[in-house]
Amino acid sequence: MGLIQQDIAIDMGTSFTRVYLRGKGLVLSEPTIALVETNGQENFVHYIGEDASMMVGRAKEEWKIISPVQDGVIEDFDIAVSMLTYFIRKAIGKHNLVGPRVIIGIPSNISQVEKRVIRQALRSAGAKTVRLIPQVFAAAKGTGLPVYEPEGNMVVDIGGGMTEVAVISLTGSVVSKAARIGGKKMDDAIMNYIKREHNILIGERTAEDVKLDLGAALPLETERRVLVRGRDIVTNLPQTSEISSTQVYDALKDPCMSILGLIQWVMEHTPPELGGDIMRNGIHLTGGGALLLGLDRYIAEELGIPVLLAKNPMDCVISGLGYLADHYEMLERESKRGFFREE
């Protein structure tokens, strides 16, 4: 087993990292976080991914949770390398001596320098070769769209940190736009709302739980309520308050409108023939944020275009990248012909 060439695909998202092993499928899906001890100038990584997530609130107070990837860009190089090394070993097995060939998804709007940082991080983590693939293309492939046809298809990938909208035709994206709006912005909107209206500061996790429980892009038919626990901003003491689904809907209006605005911008900049294809084929939603209740219906009603929520939206990017890992030789051939070119 020690000298086998393995090919893997990695989707290192703001919230989750997913790894696909060629011939095996999705082998790992863990939070993109590390629990780190900061000791003067040095960082010592104690736990990564699922392990770090389980230790939150149980570890020493000085240890910090660090998310080394923000919106598809590596913000903390050393921690990203530790994390990639750990995930790659976990995926391919500790005893393999040959570095894997790695395919990784990237946002389409990142700079040359940011691309170089991703390559370097993966090489430091043991990758033999690195291929960067636009993640929105992978999302389109992963949701089953005919990306090799001259037909236009629109994909909207709503992740934790970012939303990327692209019109894809013949394996290239014709028009695309990305912005830092996603699941985390929705959580922030809920946090800010509760702070403003209830004078209570809640944590990110609580905000996300409220979103998963009551969040919707359209008003719920039957109003629901939950209790949230936080800290009173005046007295600084622990406090609980009740929040309704209508309030959460109010809080989420802004981020939903921003996502809609991004889609409208791309629609307006799409060549008319491809626009016609999209009107016919619909808009395809992927990414975890797409699971927000009613978001598909909200976009469809606002734009008058059919909207289709992908099956397993959070796994579309890794499935698309995984397809390329399973067809690595085709990917190499196509790259020579100019497809998947990295500008």
Ligand SMILES: Nc1ncnc2c1ncn2[C@@H]1O[C@H](COP(=O)(O)OP(=O)(O)OP(=O)(O)O)[C@@H](O)[C@H]1O
């Ligand atoms: N049912 C749901 N309703 C609303 N949001 C959800 C739901 N399920 C998951 N999410 C959100 O989806 C986000 C994670 O999605 P995903 O895994 O696609 O992001 P990512 O790939 O890590 O991030 P990015 O692509 O922005 O770097 C989180 O913010 C999570 O709260």
Ligand SMILES: [Mg+2]
């Ligand atoms: Mg993502």
